[in-house]
Amino acid sequence: MKVLLRNYIESNQKMIQEELTKHFHQIDIPERLKKSMLYSLEAGGKRLRPILLLASYEAYASQIEKTLHTAIALEMIHTYSLIHDDLPAMDDDDYRRGLLTNHKAFDEATAILAGDALLTYSFELITNDQHLTDKEKLYMIQLLTRASGPTGMVAGQILDMEAENKAVNLEQLEKIHLLKTGELLKFAVTAGAFLGNATDDQIKHLQKFAHYLGLIFQVQDDILDVTGDQEKLGKAVGSDETNNKSTYPKLLGLDGAIEMRNRYTDQAKDLLKQANADTSRLAELTDYFSQRDH
């Protein structure tokens, strides 16, 4: 990773972490629920989604206070989805990023409620934003519900479950990933550009870019499950094989998956050039998504 990008990511991670937790000092939440929510919010997430939102905004504008509530609402929704995904009835994972999953550190009921609370509170945060107009807040809430609800991420989760232990072709696989992972990434890019006053045409190009970014993210995830370092990933490798999951390497072979990732990376960066703005940071992040080792 280039030094400048690393600095950018690390300084934003720090800022996002501070923003994520500062709201909790001001609101009255029962102790155990608060602890459980904070546990997962502080469990070492890479903050890729809020950073992507910031980078998209910065391609068009510079007053980043405008993005903060939306960015952390997005991270809260991502976090809730991980808590619920890890539950015994779903993926049944004991560890995430090297730490106990929420229901292991607390209990299943608390984990269900912590997820529900993070999801609900994320929308409240946007309504409380002092830096957005009413119209902007509403549009952010609308985009975020569509990206995360029954037409977005949750749709992807149910399709993913249904695909378990079934033969799935590339088209079906990509549909699942575009819903389950891609929709929140597309939200990040769209919300950032919209708040930065990008034109409709610019936003359209960025949304096409986000489509490929979502796929890059997932191909690389699948590749890392084959070639990755357990230590760096903070989770076991080879679990896709064990769980008989459909993946890019399984459908295309490892070389085919790497080739596809590189092709998507080129396409994503081409689309960025058409967005008619300073998208150099987004291009760097695309390489980072494509090359990440954890």
Next chain:
Amino acid sequence: MKVLLRNYIESNQKMIQEELTKHFHQIDIPERLKKSMLYSLEAGGKRLRPILLLASYEAYASQIEKTLHTAIALEMIHTYSLIHDDLPAMDDDDYRRGLLTNHKAFDEATAILAGDALLTYSFELITNDQHLTDKEKLYMIQLLTRASGPTGMVAGQILDMEAENKAVNLEQLEKIHLLKTGELLKFAVTAGAFLGNATDDQIKHLQKFAHYLGLIFQVQDDILDVTGDQEKLGKAVGSDETNNKSTYPKLLGLDGAIEMRNRYTDQAKDLLKQANADTSRLAELTDYFSQRDH
């Protein structure tokens, strides 16, 4: 129940049922997820919360289209909370209103996701409302997140869990109920009055009224668990005793609980008189809450 009130409730139940499901024809949701969401939305709920919202609105205004999205968003949030509450890790109930609970009719993972989807979609519905101004929509979303999230209903759920098998005094019991049940009832009354352009002072009186209504609802729930008819309730009676739950009859005796319910009912109706509007329907509903047999 008076005939006129029964007509009012039944015609509104019908309208709310139609409103609840019509949106599902327009949006693209994976089949199994849609079925699971609709299953619980159509599982015979009494629609008390949206009806309360309508009645509160009608004390001040008559253009009821203004309330519909908010009213069904509220019912969706109530429904999601029941689905998650019934899960094995929470109350572990197999039946509700005489039907299999969601995770029994489908499976646990689907029930978790159906709850998440209903919660998320409820906020989207408010953003899509053609009858409200941006300011009204945002205020509705803000009130609803506060009532249902970590400072409201979810807080009540975690406190309720923590109180299991513990000696709880009346003050603690009422705090739990006011959060777990009362906050959504207070939202119904507040939202209705606000959308009907009630004054701040009128809304304050109604919120005090809603405080007692939440308590009435819960005392009667506890009383029915002792004296109720299993057939009418659609669930087993005596479960509070079996589960060693703190209840009004346990703390005050059955007669004491009935006396308290009647006292709260009088207080609620007194407060209604101070709200300076045609609150006769709300008064009838208060009696209905107080006297209901299921």
